[in-house]
Amino acid sequence: MVWYWVIGIVCFLVGAVAGFYGAVQYLKKQMANMTMSEADVQAMARSMGRNLNKKQLAQVTRQMQSMSQKNMKNFAAGSKKKK
Structure with missing residues (x-):
């Protein structure tokens, strides 16, 4: 049992x-x-009370893409590092 x-x-x-x-x-x-399209970024900015122009929208989109790539590299490498 x-x-x-x-x-x-x-x-x-x-x-x-x-x-x-x-x-x-x-x-x-x-x-x-x-990935987030520019329309998604614009909608997110509007929900926070901001209205982005085309230059700001392109800058935010570029920053998000670079951060996403960095985070994935760090996340993948982090599991292999010794603490």
Whole structure:
């Protein structure tokens, strides 16, 4: 009777670890492919009470793309670094 509980708990823990690992890999893949169009950036700025002109919009879009690339490189390298 005790073995049923032990097997159940072990299976639950293995499933939780595997699910977490799968979720992290899925999010890495989604973040690498995530892009925001200029219309999305403009809508986000308007929701914060700002109205961007074309020059500002291009600058914000360029900054977001460069930050996204840096973050993905740091995120991928961070799992390999020793602390």
